[in-house]
Amino acid sequence: MNKTVLLIEDDPEIIEVLQENLKFEGFDTVVAIDGNSGIEKARRNDYAMILLDWTLPEIMGIDLLKKLRDEKINTPVIMLTARHSELDKVQGLEYGCDDYITKPFGMKELVARMNAVLRRYASRTEDERTEIPQVTRGAMVIDMEKHKVYIGDREVQLTATEFDLLALLARQPGRVYSRKKLLDLVWDYSYEGYENTVNTHVNRLRAKIEDDPNKPKYVLTVWGVGYKFTEELAN
Structure with a gap:
């Protein structure tokens, strides 16, 4: 190693x-x-x-x-x-x-x-060996092997963490993740007081994938709980 x-x-x-x-x-x-x-x-x-x-x-x-x-x-x-x-x-x-x-x-x-x-x-790296090669949600295609995201014909430039966050949410549309759970799964730590890290990344992600970040259609806020990927685009 x-x-x-x-x-x-x-x-x-x-x-x-x-x-x-x-x-x-x-x-x-x-x-x-x-x-x-x-x-x-x-x-x-x-x-x-x-x-x-x-x-x-x-x-x-x-x-x-x-x-x-x-x-x-x-x-x-x-x-x-x-x-x-x-x-x-x-x-x-x-x-x-x-x-x-x-x-x-x-x-x-x-x-x-x-x-x-x-x-x-x-x-x-381990997930890349075992998971399905891509996830399609409406006009969005997430290529898990190449770590690329497309909306229609447009490639969306995401950081590694933004990609991990989006991929996690999109794999299970409708599932609600608390901020603490996302810290644990995406960042692999759960220190008290770091929940704003999640909010910052969600805001940056929305700015890149949503037509109107103030009215998101992909990554939704569940008030008082956390975030989810819309179930309306589940295949």
Whole structure:
């Protein structure tokens, strides 16, 4: 099992702390201290995960993340950053990070989040071997093997997490999932207070798949409970 983590960070103290603690948890680390070397290492080698700072020399971390996703490099990414505004978090999630942790952070939580993301990716790989190749719901086609979504002739560009969220809901139209349940199934963690992560992703997903996100026809809100995929499009 690949347990090598690419750490893209320019603060020597944070690098030292992370290397020491991740080694104790069984991870090897490769370090890049600027954006250019970070993206080159990400292109050349396969890593279990990338831990990515936002503020970096040469290429900002958020721009590096976008480049990786544009190049179809789908290595799991957790952003570790001092930027803690809601807009920053939304941008990171929109650009394709799998989790977003603000500095200062606790190592126990970081390792728990890392393991959760890795379990989710391992589960997704296993699912790809066994599940049906595609799901059709009305004009929407979800290609499970290629991780692509089409509405009519239009391909919808989704992040890995948005795809997982949509695929989970669309597999069972009409089934209502609470926010805590979605955290457990899609993000593989259920920390109290993180339910807004689900709301943010649902809003971003609706903006991409719905004609009118304020009047959704695919992903519906069940007030006081959570979300479901409409049963009207069940085949």
